[in-house]
Amino acid sequence: MNKQPPIYVQTKINASMEELWKYTQQPELHKEWDVRFTEISYLDKKEGEPQQFLYKTKIGFGLEIAGKGETVGEVQQKTGERVSSLKFWTDHPLSLIRLGRGYWKYTPVGNAIQFETQYNYETNFGKVGKVIDAWLFRPLLGWATAWSFEALKLWLEKGYHPKLLLHKALTYSFVCFLLSFIWIYQGLVPKIIAVHPEEVKMLLSLASLPIDAGAAIRLVGGIEIAFGLVWLLPFQKRKLFLFHAMLIGLMTLLVWIANPASFVHPFNPLSLNVALVLISIIGYVNSSDLPQPSKTVRKRKGMK
Template structure:
Protein backbone atom coordinates (compact mmCIF):
# COMPACT_ATOMS: atom_id res chain seq x y z
CA UNK A 1 0.00 0.00 0.00
CA UNK A 2 1.45 3.35 -1.06
CA UNK A 3 0.68 6.59 0.75
CA UNK A 4 1.44 9.82 -1.11
CA UNK A 5 3.92 12.22 0.45
CA UNK A 6 2.47 14.85 2.76
CA UNK A 7 3.16 18.55 2.42
CA UNK A 8 5.44 20.25 4.96
CA UNK A 9 3.70 22.14 7.75
CA UNK A 10 3.62 25.90 7.23
CA UNK A 11 2.29 28.50 9.67
CA UNK A 12 2.56 32.28 9.52
CA UNK A 13 1.36 35.11 11.72
CA UNK A 14 1.97 38.83 12.10
CA UNK A 15 2.82 40.15 15.56
CA UNK A 16 2.77 43.83 16.47
CA UNK A 17 5.98 43.81 18.48
CA UNK A 18 9.71 44.42 18.22
CA UNK A 19 12.13 41.93 16.73
CA UNK A 20 14.00 41.45 20.02
CA UNK A 21 10.80 40.62 21.92
CA UNK A 22 9.77 37.80 19.63
CA UNK A 23 13.37 36.60 19.32
CA UNK A 24 13.65 36.20 23.11
CA UNK A 25 10.24 34.52 23.37
CA UNK A 26 11.18 31.92 20.76
CA UNK A 27 14.90 31.38 21.39
CA UNK A 28 14.83 31.17 25.20
CA UNK A 29 13.82 27.55 26.05
CA UNK A 30 12.04 28.59 29.27
CA UNK A 31 9.89 31.08 27.37
CA UNK A 32 9.45 28.82 24.36
CA UNK A 33 7.91 25.97 26.35
CA UNK A 34 5.40 28.40 27.88
CA UNK A 35 3.57 29.10 24.62
CA UNK A 36 4.35 26.13 22.35
CA UNK A 37 1.66 23.49 22.77
CA UNK A 38 3.84 20.87 21.07
CA UNK A 39 6.37 20.72 23.90
CA UNK A 40 6.06 20.16 27.64
CA UNK A 41 9.71 20.87 28.37
CA UNK A 42 12.67 22.21 26.37
CA UNK A 43 16.20 22.53 27.68
CA UNK A 44 19.51 23.42 26.09
CA UNK A 45 22.40 20.97 26.42
CA UNK A 46 25.53 22.80 27.65
CA UNK A 47 28.09 23.34 24.91
CA UNK A 48 31.57 21.88 25.15
CA UNK A 49 32.85 24.52 22.77
CA UNK A 50 31.52 27.95 21.82
CA UNK A 51 31.80 27.03 18.15
CA UNK A 52 29.59 24.00 18.69
CA UNK A 53 25.99 24.11 17.49
CA UNK A 54 23.35 24.44 20.19
CA UNK A 55 21.81 21.06 21.02
CA UNK A 56 18.57 20.71 22.99
CA UNK A 57 16.31 18.10 24.54
CA UNK A 58 12.54 18.16 24.34
CA UNK A 59 9.75 16.32 26.13
CA UNK A 60 6.10 16.10 25.12
CA UNK A 61 3.59 14.59 27.53
CA UNK A 62 0.94 12.67 25.60
CA UNK A 63 -1.19 11.50 28.52
CA UNK A 64 -1.63 8.31 30.53
CA UNK A 65 1.85 8.78 31.99
CA UNK A 66 3.48 8.53 28.56
CA UNK A 67 5.82 11.06 27.05
CA UNK A 68 7.89 11.51 23.92
CA UNK A 69 11.52 12.54 24.32
CA UNK A 70 13.96 13.63 21.68
CA UNK A 71 16.93 15.80 20.86
CA UNK A 72 17.71 18.43 18.30
CA UNK A 73 20.12 21.05 17.06
CA UNK A 74 19.28 24.69 16.50
CA UNK A 75 21.35 27.03 14.38
CA UNK A 76 20.58 30.76 14.39
CA UNK A 77 21.09 32.11 10.89
CA UNK A 78 22.90 35.25 9.91
CA UNK A 79 21.27 38.44 11.08
CA UNK A 80 20.22 41.03 8.54
CA UNK A 81 18.82 44.48 9.12
CA UNK A 82 15.20 43.43 8.65
CA UNK A 83 15.29 39.65 8.84
CA UNK A 84 16.48 36.75 10.98
CA UNK A 85 16.25 32.99 10.63
CA UNK A 86 16.72 30.02 12.94
CA UNK A 87 17.09 26.50 11.54
CA UNK A 88 16.63 23.31 13.53
CA UNK A 89 16.85 19.55 13.20
CA UNK A 90 15.22 17.09 15.59
CA UNK A 91 14.83 13.36 16.14
CA UNK A 92 13.59 10.80 18.64
CA UNK A 93 14.90 7.29 19.30
CA UNK A 94 11.78 6.24 21.20
CA UNK A 95 9.94 3.35 19.62
CA UNK A 96 6.55 4.91 20.41
CA UNK A 97 7.40 8.20 18.71
CA UNK A 98 5.70 8.55 15.34
CA UNK A 99 8.26 11.18 14.35
CA UNK A 100 11.65 9.67 13.60
CA UNK A 101 13.51 12.76 12.45
CA UNK A 102 12.82 16.09 10.86
CA UNK A 103 13.86 19.66 10.37
CA UNK A 104 12.67 23.13 9.58
CA UNK A 105 13.15 26.81 10.26
CA UNK A 106 11.73 29.89 11.90
CA UNK A 107 11.85 33.12 9.95
CA UNK A 108 11.44 36.62 11.34
CA UNK A 109 10.77 39.51 8.95
CA UNK A 110 10.64 43.05 10.31
CA UNK A 111 7.94 45.22 8.74
CA UNK A 112 6.58 48.68 9.47
CA UNK A 113 4.02 47.67 12.10
CA UNK A 114 5.68 44.60 13.56
CA UNK A 115 7.23 41.23 12.72
CA UNK A 116 6.03 38.60 10.29
CA UNK A 117 6.82 35.31 12.01
CA UNK A 118 6.62 32.04 10.11
CA UNK A 119 7.74 28.44 10.24
CA UNK A 120 8.04 25.56 7.83
CA UNK A 121 9.02 22.05 8.88
CA UNK A 122 8.73 18.44 7.84
CA UNK A 123 9.60 15.05 9.30
CA UNK A 124 9.92 11.33 8.60
CA UNK A 125 7.67 8.83 10.36
CA UNK A 126 7.99 5.32 11.75
CA UNK A 127 5.73 2.28 11.29
CA UNK A 128 6.01 2.10 7.49
CA UNK A 129 2.81 2.77 5.51
CA UNK A 130 0.63 2.66 8.65
CA UNK A 131 2.67 5.48 10.16
CA UNK A 132 2.48 7.48 6.93
CA UNK A 133 -1.27 6.95 6.70
CA UNK A 134 -1.87 7.93 10.35
CA UNK A 135 0.37 10.97 9.92
CA UNK A 136 -1.39 12.14 6.78
CA UNK A 137 -4.93 11.65 8.08
CA UNK A 138 -4.63 12.58 11.77
CA UNK A 139 -1.23 13.47 13.20
CA UNK A 140 0.01 16.04 10.66
CA UNK A 141 -3.25 18.05 10.66
CA UNK A 142 -3.12 17.96 14.47
CA UNK A 143 0.50 19.17 14.47
CA UNK A 144 -0.37 21.97 12.05
CA UNK A 145 -3.30 23.01 14.23
CA UNK A 146 -1.16 22.91 17.41
CA UNK A 147 1.55 25.00 15.74
CA UNK A 148 -0.95 27.61 14.53
CA UNK A 149 -2.71 27.76 17.90
CA UNK A 150 0.65 28.17 19.65
CA UNK A 151 1.59 31.01 17.29
CA UNK A 152 -1.65 32.80 18.12
CA UNK A 153 -1.05 32.32 21.86
CA UNK A 154 2.42 33.83 21.35
CA UNK A 155 0.88 36.74 19.43
CA UNK A 156 -1.60 37.43 22.25
CA UNK A 157 1.20 37.25 24.81
CA UNK A 158 3.43 39.75 23.02
CA UNK A 159 0.65 42.11 21.92
CA UNK A 160 -1.74 42.02 24.88
CA UNK A 161 0.53 40.90 27.71
CA UNK A 162 -1.68 37.88 28.49
CA UNK A 163 0.52 34.96 29.66
CA UNK A 164 0.21 31.74 27.63
CA UNK A 165 -1.04 29.71 30.60
CA UNK A 166 -3.95 32.15 30.95
CA UNK A 167 -4.77 31.86 27.24
CA UNK A 168 -4.75 28.07 27.38
CA UNK A 169 -6.87 28.07 30.54
CA UNK A 170 -9.31 30.45 28.87
CA UNK A 171 -9.46 28.17 25.83
CA UNK A 172 -10.14 25.14 28.06
CA UNK A 173 -12.95 26.95 29.89
CA UNK A 174 -14.42 27.99 26.55
CA UNK A 175 -14.32 24.38 25.31
CA UNK A 176 -16.04 23.13 28.48
CA UNK A 177 -18.76 25.78 28.14
CA UNK A 178 -19.26 24.91 24.46
CA UNK A 179 -19.61 21.22 25.25
CA UNK A 180 -21.92 21.93 28.19
CA UNK A 181 -24.31 24.04 26.13
CA UNK A 182 -24.24 21.67 23.17
CA UNK A 183 -24.84 18.61 25.36
CA UNK A 184 -27.68 20.27 27.29
CA UNK A 185 -29.60 21.29 24.17
CA UNK A 186 -29.07 18.00 22.31
CA UNK A 187 -29.89 15.82 25.33
CA UNK A 188 -33.09 17.69 26.14
CA UNK A 189 -34.12 17.63 22.51
CA UNK A 190 -33.32 13.96 21.93
CA UNK A 191 -34.14 12.02 25.11
CA UNK A 192 -37.33 13.50 26.62
CA UNK A 193 -38.81 14.66 23.31
CA UNK A 194 -37.84 12.30 20.47
CA UNK A 195 -36.75 9.01 22.04
CA UNK A 196 -39.44 9.27 24.72
CA UNK A 197 -42.17 11.79 25.40
CA UNK A 198 -41.88 13.15 28.91
CA UNK A 199 -45.30 13.10 30.59
CA UNK A 200 -44.75 16.42 32.34
CA UNK A 201 -43.72 18.22 29.15
CA UNK A 202 -46.67 16.68 27.30
CA UNK A 203 -49.01 17.88 30.02
CA UNK A 204 -47.58 21.41 29.78
CA UNK A 205 -48.08 21.52 26.00
CA UNK A 206 -51.52 19.93 26.20
CA UNK A 207 -52.53 22.58 28.68
CA UNK A 208 -51.58 25.23 26.12
CA UNK A 209 -52.97 23.77 22.86
CA UNK A 210 -55.63 21.40 24.23
CA UNK A 211 -54.98 18.38 21.96
CA UNK A 212 -52.78 15.46 23.04
CA UNK A 213 -51.97 14.45 19.44
CA UNK A 214 -50.91 17.97 18.58
CA UNK A 215 -48.96 18.15 21.83
CA UNK A 216 -46.95 15.03 20.85
CA UNK A 217 -46.25 16.46 17.40
CA UNK A 218 -45.25 19.84 18.81
CA UNK A 219 -43.00 18.15 21.37
CA UNK A 220 -41.16 16.34 18.58
CA UNK A 221 -40.76 19.56 16.59
CA UNK A 222 -39.40 21.31 19.68
CA UNK A 223 -37.01 18.39 20.18
CA UNK A 224 -35.60 18.77 16.68
CA UNK A 225 -35.23 22.52 17.17
CA UNK A 226 -33.36 21.94 20.43
CA UNK A 227 -31.00 19.50 18.71
CA UNK A 228 -30.40 22.13 16.03
CA UNK A 229 -29.68 24.67 18.77
CA UNK A 230 -27.11 22.27 20.24
CA UNK A 231 -25.39 21.91 16.89
CA UNK A 232 -25.31 25.69 16.52
CA UNK A 233 -23.63 25.92 19.92
CA UNK A 234 -20.74 24.00 18.40
CA UNK A 235 -20.66 25.71 15.01
CA UNK A 236 -21.04 29.28 16.32
CA UNK A 237 -19.20 28.96 19.61
CA UNK A 238 -17.10 32.06 18.91
CA UNK A 239 -20.10 34.29 18.23
CA UNK A 240 -21.36 36.55 21.03
CA UNK A 241 -24.89 36.39 19.62
CA UNK A 242 -24.98 32.65 20.37
CA UNK A 243 -24.61 33.22 24.11
CA UNK A 244 -27.17 36.02 24.10
CA UNK A 245 -29.53 33.60 22.34
CA UNK A 246 -28.94 30.96 25.02
CA UNK A 247 -29.71 33.39 27.83
CA UNK A 248 -32.80 34.76 26.09
CA UNK A 249 -34.07 31.27 25.22
CA UNK A 250 -33.70 30.05 28.81
CA UNK A 251 -35.56 33.06 30.18
CA UNK A 252 -38.39 32.68 27.64
CA UNK A 253 -38.70 28.94 28.32
CA UNK A 254 -38.85 29.61 32.05
CA UNK A 255 -41.58 32.21 31.54
CA UNK A 256 -43.49 29.82 29.29
CA UNK A 257 -43.30 27.06 31.91
CA UNK A 258 -44.52 29.44 34.59
CA UNK A 259 -47.51 30.51 32.49
CA UNK A 260 -48.41 26.91 31.68
CA UNK A 261 -48.01 25.39 35.15
CA UNK A 262 -46.34 27.27 37.97
CA UNK A 263 -46.13 24.09 40.04
CA UNK A 264 -43.23 22.78 37.91
CA UNK A 265 -40.99 25.19 39.79
CA UNK A 266 -41.54 23.14 42.95
CA UNK A 267 -40.00 19.98 41.46
CA UNK A 268 -36.29 19.08 41.85
CA UNK A 269 -34.07 20.32 39.00
CA UNK A 270 -36.90 22.52 37.80
CA UNK A 271 -36.76 25.31 35.17
CA UNK A 272 -35.57 27.81 37.76
CA UNK A 273 -32.39 25.86 38.54
CA UNK A 274 -31.71 24.29 35.14
CA UNK A 275 -32.36 27.41 33.10
CA UNK A 276 -30.37 29.56 35.51
CA UNK A 277 -27.43 27.14 35.22
CA UNK A 278 -27.54 27.36 31.42
CA UNK A 279 -27.75 31.17 31.59
CA UNK A 280 -24.66 31.30 33.81
CA UNK A 281 -22.84 28.87 31.52
CA UNK A 282 -23.66 31.08 28.53
CA UNK A 283 -22.51 34.17 30.42
CA UNK A 284 -19.17 32.50 31.20
CA UNK A 285 -18.84 31.51 27.54
CA UNK A 286 -19.42 35.10 26.48
CA UNK A 287 -16.74 36.27 28.92
CA UNK A 288 -14.16 33.92 27.37
CA UNK A 289 -14.48 35.42 23.88
CA UNK A 290 -12.12 38.36 24.47
CA UNK A 291 -8.66 37.55 23.08
CA UNK A 292 -9.55 33.88 22.65
CA UNK A 293 -6.71 32.18 20.71
CA UNK A 294 -7.47 30.31 17.51
CA UNK A 295 -5.44 28.44 14.91
CA UNK A 296 -7.65 30.09 12.28
CA UNK A 297 -5.98 33.43 12.97
CA UNK A 298 -2.81 32.16 11.25
CA UNK A 299 -1.94 31.60 7.61
CA UNK A 300 -1.61 27.86 6.96
CA UNK A 301 -0.70 27.79 3.26
CA UNK A 302 2.68 28.92 2.03
CA UNK A 303 2.40 31.76 -0.51
Protein backbone atom coordinates in the same frame (compact mmCIF):
# COMPACT_ATOMS: atom_id res chain seq x y z
CA MET B 1 10.95 13.31 3.95
CA ASN B 2 7.49 11.83 3.39
CA LYS B 3 5.14 13.04 0.68
CA GLN B 4 2.73 14.81 3.02
CA PRO B 5 2.63 18.61 2.58
CA PRO B 6 4.64 20.49 5.19
CA ILE B 7 3.00 22.23 8.12
CA TYR B 8 2.97 25.98 7.58
CA VAL B 9 1.74 28.71 9.94
CA GLN B 10 2.06 32.49 9.64
CA THR B 11 0.85 35.35 11.79
CA LYS B 12 1.67 39.02 12.25
CA ILE B 13 2.78 40.17 15.71
CA ASN B 14 3.03 43.77 16.87
CA ALA B 15 6.35 43.51 18.67
CA SER B 16 9.97 44.44 18.09
CA MET B 17 12.32 42.01 16.38
CA GLU B 18 14.47 41.68 19.50
CA GLU B 19 11.50 40.95 21.74
CA LEU B 20 10.02 38.34 19.41
CA TRP B 21 13.45 36.77 18.92
CA LYS B 22 13.91 36.49 22.69
CA TYR B 23 10.50 34.89 23.28
CA THR B 24 11.04 32.32 20.54
CA GLN B 25 14.73 31.55 20.98
CA GLN B 26 15.08 31.36 24.76
CA PRO B 27 13.95 27.89 25.93
CA GLU B 28 12.44 29.07 29.23
CA LEU B 29 10.17 31.47 27.32
CA HIS B 30 9.54 29.23 24.31
CA LYS B 31 8.05 26.41 26.40
CA GLU B 32 5.61 28.84 28.01
CA TRP B 33 3.67 29.51 24.80
CA ASP B 34 4.28 26.43 22.63
CA VAL B 35 1.74 23.73 23.56
CA ARG B 36 3.70 21.17 21.54
CA PHE B 37 6.37 21.00 24.24
CA THR B 38 6.38 20.72 28.02
CA GLU B 39 10.13 21.16 28.44
CA ILE B 40 12.93 22.65 26.33
CA SER B 41 16.55 23.04 27.45
CA TYR B 42 19.81 23.90 25.70
CA LEU B 43 22.77 21.55 25.85
CA ASP B 44 26.31 22.85 26.34
CA LYS B 45 27.43 24.32 23.04
CA LYS B 46 30.80 23.43 21.61
CA GLU B 47 32.64 26.04 19.61
CA GLY B 48 31.96 25.79 15.90
CA GLU B 49 29.01 23.41 16.33
CA PRO B 50 25.26 24.10 16.12
CA GLN B 51 23.33 24.72 19.33
CA GLN B 52 21.65 21.49 20.42
CA PHE B 53 18.65 21.22 22.71
CA LEU B 54 16.49 18.64 24.44
CA TYR B 55 12.70 18.66 24.27
CA LYS B 56 9.98 16.71 26.06
CA THR B 57 6.27 16.39 25.43
CA LYS B 58 3.85 14.84 27.91
CA ILE B 59 1.26 12.61 26.22
CA GLY B 60 -0.74 11.63 29.32
CA PHE B 61 -0.85 8.70 31.73
CA GLY B 62 2.55 9.70 33.09
CA LEU B 63 4.22 9.17 29.70
CA GLU B 64 6.37 11.63 27.81
CA ILE B 65 8.27 11.66 24.54
CA ALA B 66 11.78 13.12 24.56
CA GLY B 67 14.01 14.04 21.66
CA LYS B 68 16.84 16.25 20.52
CA GLY B 69 17.20 19.08 18.06
CA GLU B 70 19.71 21.61 16.85
CA THR B 71 19.80 25.03 15.30
CA VAL B 72 21.46 24.39 11.97
CA GLY B 73 21.35 27.88 10.53
CA GLU B 74 20.70 31.46 11.50
CA VAL B 75 20.69 34.31 8.98
CA GLN B 76 20.24 38.04 9.39
CA GLN B 77 19.85 39.76 6.03
CA LYS B 78 20.21 43.41 5.08
CA THR B 79 16.43 43.70 4.91
CA GLY B 80 16.21 42.94 8.62
CA GLU B 81 14.84 39.44 8.12
CA ARG B 82 15.98 36.66 10.39
CA VAL B 83 15.77 32.93 9.80
CA SER B 84 16.32 30.18 12.32
CA SER B 85 16.55 26.71 10.77
CA LEU B 86 16.10 23.62 12.89
CA LYS B 87 16.25 19.88 12.69
CA PHE B 88 14.90 17.51 15.30
CA TRP B 89 14.86 13.78 15.92
CA THR B 90 13.98 11.12 18.47
CA ASP B 91 14.37 7.39 18.91
CA HIS B 92 11.57 7.17 21.49
CA PRO B 93 9.52 4.01 20.80
CA LEU B 94 6.19 5.87 21.11
CA SER B 95 7.08 8.80 18.87
CA LEU B 96 5.36 9.01 15.50
CA ILE B 97 8.05 11.47 14.40
CA ARG B 98 11.49 10.08 13.58
CA LEU B 99 13.31 13.02 11.98
CA GLY B 100 12.20 16.46 10.95
CA ARG B 101 13.43 19.79 9.60
CA GLY B 102 12.01 23.26 9.44
CA TYR B 103 12.55 26.96 9.95
CA TRP B 104 11.27 30.05 11.69
CA LYS B 105 11.29 33.26 9.66
CA TYR B 106 10.98 36.80 11.04
CA THR B 107 10.13 39.50 8.48
CA PRO B 108 9.67 43.17 9.48
CA VAL B 109 6.38 44.59 8.14
CA GLY B 110 5.96 48.19 9.25
CA ASN B 111 5.85 48.22 13.05
CA ALA B 112 5.09 44.49 13.21
CA ILE B 113 6.87 41.24 12.50
CA GLN B 114 5.53 38.59 10.16
CA PHE B 115 6.36 35.40 12.03
CA GLU B 116 6.15 32.15 10.11
CA THR B 117 7.21 28.54 10.33
CA GLN B 118 7.33 25.60 7.99
CA TYR B 119 8.40 22.09 8.90
CA ASN B 120 8.04 18.50 7.82
CA TYR B 121 9.11 15.16 9.21
CA GLU B 122 9.52 11.45 8.60
CA THR B 123 7.26 9.05 10.47
CA ASN B 124 7.72 5.74 12.25
CA PHE B 125 5.54 2.59 12.16
CA GLY B 126 5.51 2.14 8.38
CA LYS B 127 2.23 2.51 6.48
CA VAL B 128 0.20 2.54 9.70
CA GLY B 129 2.21 5.52 10.93
CA LYS B 130 1.67 7.36 7.65
CA VAL B 131 -2.10 6.84 7.85
CA ILE B 132 -2.26 8.01 11.48
CA ASP B 133 -0.12 11.01 10.59
CA ALA B 134 -2.18 12.03 7.55
CA TRP B 135 -5.61 11.71 9.16
CA LEU B 136 -4.99 12.59 12.81
CA PHE B 137 -1.53 13.58 14.00
CA ARG B 138 -0.54 16.10 11.31
CA PRO B 139 -3.83 18.06 11.44
CA LEU B 140 -3.61 18.22 15.25
CA LEU B 141 0.05 19.25 15.15
CA GLY B 142 -0.73 21.99 12.63
CA TRP B 143 -3.61 23.21 14.79
CA ALA B 144 -1.37 23.17 17.91
CA THR B 145 1.26 25.19 16.07
CA ALA B 146 -1.32 27.77 14.95
CA TRP B 147 -2.82 27.96 18.46
CA SER B 148 0.64 28.49 19.94
CA PHE B 149 1.45 31.30 17.49
CA GLU B 150 -1.77 33.08 18.41
CA ALA B 151 -1.04 32.57 22.13
CA LEU B 152 2.39 34.14 21.63
CA LYS B 153 0.78 37.05 19.77
CA LEU B 154 -1.66 37.72 22.64
CA TRP B 155 1.16 37.43 25.18
CA LEU B 156 3.33 40.00 23.43
CA GLU B 157 0.53 42.35 22.35
CA LYS B 158 -1.83 42.25 25.34
CA GLY B 159 0.17 40.69 28.14
CA TYR B 160 -1.98 37.57 28.57
CA HIS B 161 0.21 34.71 29.75
CA PRO B 162 -0.28 31.55 27.63
CA LYS B 163 -1.13 29.46 30.70
CA LEU B 164 -4.02 31.82 31.44
CA LEU B 165 -5.10 31.59 27.80
CA LEU B 166 -4.95 27.79 27.95
CA HIS B 167 -7.12 27.71 31.08
CA LYS B 168 -9.62 30.09 29.46
CA ALA B 169 -9.68 28.02 26.27
CA LEU B 170 -10.26 24.77 28.18
CA THR B 171 -13.07 26.36 30.24
CA TYR B 172 -14.64 27.82 27.09
CA SER B 173 -14.47 24.44 25.30
CA PHE B 174 -15.90 22.60 28.30
CA VAL B 175 -18.84 25.02 28.51
CA CYS B 176 -19.57 24.59 24.79
CA PHE B 177 -19.51 20.79 25.07
CA LEU B 178 -21.67 20.92 28.21
CA LEU B 179 -24.33 23.12 26.58
CA SER B 180 -24.23 20.94 23.49
CA PHE B 181 -24.85 17.82 25.58
CA ILE B 182 -27.73 19.44 27.52
CA TRP B 183 -29.55 20.66 24.41
CA ILE B 184 -29.06 17.42 22.49
CA TYR B 185 -30.21 15.37 25.48
CA GLN B 186 -33.25 17.55 26.12
CA GLY B 187 -34.23 17.36 22.48
CA LEU B 188 -33.57 13.65 22.02
CA VAL B 189 -34.69 11.88 25.21
CA PRO B 190 -37.85 13.58 26.56
CA LYS B 191 -39.10 14.85 23.19
CA ILE B 192 -38.18 12.30 20.53
CA ILE B 193 -37.43 8.99 22.27
CA ALA B 194 -39.88 9.17 25.17
CA VAL B 195 -42.26 11.96 24.07
CA HIS B 196 -42.83 12.73 27.74
CA PRO B 197 -46.45 13.71 28.62
CA GLU B 198 -45.27 16.78 30.57
CA GLU B 199 -43.53 18.09 27.45
CA VAL B 200 -46.73 17.62 25.40
CA LYS B 201 -48.87 19.18 28.15
CA MET B 202 -46.73 22.33 28.35
CA LEU B 203 -46.70 22.74 24.58
CA LEU B 204 -50.50 22.39 24.32
CA SER B 205 -50.99 24.90 27.12
CA LEU B 206 -49.03 27.53 25.22
CA ALA B 207 -50.64 27.27 21.79
CA SER B 208 -53.15 25.39 19.70
CA LEU B 209 -51.44 23.17 17.16
CA PRO B 210 -52.42 22.43 13.56
CA ILE B 211 -50.61 19.07 13.79
CA ASP B 212 -50.53 16.13 16.18
CA ALA B 213 -49.02 17.11 19.56
CA GLY B 214 -46.59 14.19 19.43
CA ALA B 215 -45.30 15.28 16.02
CA ALA B 216 -45.03 18.87 17.21
CA ILE B 217 -42.98 17.93 20.26
CA ARG B 218 -40.67 15.82 18.09
CA LEU B 219 -40.19 18.82 15.83
CA VAL B 220 -39.24 20.92 18.84
CA GLY B 221 -36.84 18.15 19.86
CA GLY B 222 -35.20 18.27 16.44
CA ILE B 223 -34.74 22.03 16.73
CA GLU B 224 -33.14 21.60 20.17
CA ILE B 225 -30.77 18.93 18.82
CA ALA B 226 -29.77 21.25 15.97
CA PHE B 227 -29.12 24.05 18.46
CA GLY B 228 -27.02 21.64 20.52
CA LEU B 229 -24.90 20.85 17.47
CA VAL B 230 -24.33 24.57 16.88
CA TRP B 231 -22.29 24.67 20.11
CA LEU B 232 -19.80 22.25 18.55
CA LEU B 233 -19.16 24.37 15.45
CA PRO B 234 -15.77 26.16 15.29
CA PHE B 235 -16.74 29.83 15.53
CA GLN B 236 -16.42 32.50 18.22
CA LYS B 237 -19.52 32.17 20.44
CA ARG B 238 -19.29 35.27 22.62
CA LYS B 239 -22.58 36.77 21.28
CA LEU B 240 -24.20 33.34 21.32
CA PHE B 241 -23.66 33.09 25.07
CA LEU B 242 -25.58 36.34 25.58
CA PHE B 243 -28.35 35.16 23.27
CA HIS B 244 -28.48 31.85 25.14
CA ALA B 245 -28.84 33.52 28.54
CA MET B 246 -31.75 35.65 27.23
CA LEU B 247 -33.31 32.61 25.53
CA ILE B 248 -33.23 30.65 28.79
CA GLY B 249 -34.85 33.57 30.60
CA LEU B 250 -37.66 33.64 28.03
CA MET B 251 -38.11 29.87 28.20
CA THR B 252 -38.34 30.05 32.00
CA LEU B 253 -41.14 32.63 31.68
CA LEU B 254 -43.00 30.44 29.15
CA VAL B 255 -42.74 27.39 31.41
CA TRP B 256 -44.12 29.45 34.29
CA ILE B 257 -47.08 30.47 32.13
CA ALA B 258 -47.65 26.91 30.88
CA ASN B 259 -47.18 24.98 34.11
CA PRO B 260 -46.38 26.99 37.27
CA ALA B 261 -46.75 23.85 39.39
CA SER B 262 -43.60 22.43 37.79
CA PHE B 263 -41.51 24.98 39.69
CA VAL B 264 -41.96 23.03 42.95
CA HIS B 265 -40.94 19.67 41.43
CA PRO B 266 -37.54 18.13 42.25
CA PHE B 267 -34.93 19.29 39.68
CA ASN B 268 -37.50 21.77 38.41
CA PRO B 269 -37.10 24.12 35.39
CA LEU B 270 -36.09 27.08 37.54
CA SER B 271 -33.06 25.35 39.08
CA LEU B 272 -31.95 23.95 35.72
CA ASN B 273 -32.40 27.23 33.88
CA VAL B 274 -30.58 29.29 36.52
CA ALA B 275 -27.67 26.86 36.17
CA LEU B 276 -27.78 27.28 32.37
CA VAL B 277 -27.68 31.06 32.67
CA LEU B 278 -24.69 30.86 35.02
CA ILE B 279 -22.93 28.48 32.61
CA SER B 280 -23.59 30.97 29.81
CA ILE B 281 -22.02 33.75 31.88
CA ILE B 282 -18.94 31.59 32.53
CA GLY B 283 -18.67 30.91 28.81
CA TYR B 284 -19.07 34.60 27.98
CA VAL B 285 -16.36 35.67 30.44
CA ASN B 286 -13.90 33.10 29.07
CA SER B 287 -14.66 33.75 25.39
CA SER B 288 -12.75 37.02 25.07
CA ASP B 289 -9.16 37.22 23.79
CA LEU B 290 -8.80 33.54 23.03
CA PRO B 291 -6.14 32.29 20.59
CA GLN B 292 -7.88 31.66 17.29
CA PRO B 293 -5.88 29.34 15.00
CA SER B 294 -8.25 30.19 12.14
CA LYS B 295 -6.77 33.71 12.03
CA THR B 296 -3.34 32.41 11.04
CA VAL B 297 -2.25 31.80 7.46
CA ARG B 298 -1.92 28.05 6.95
CA LYS B 299 -0.64 27.94 3.38
CA ARG B 300 2.41 29.68 1.97
CA LYS B 301 2.01 31.52 -1.30
CA GLY B 302 2.84 29.18 -4.14
CA MET B 303 2.58 26.09 -1.95
CA LYS B 304 0.33 23.37 -3.38
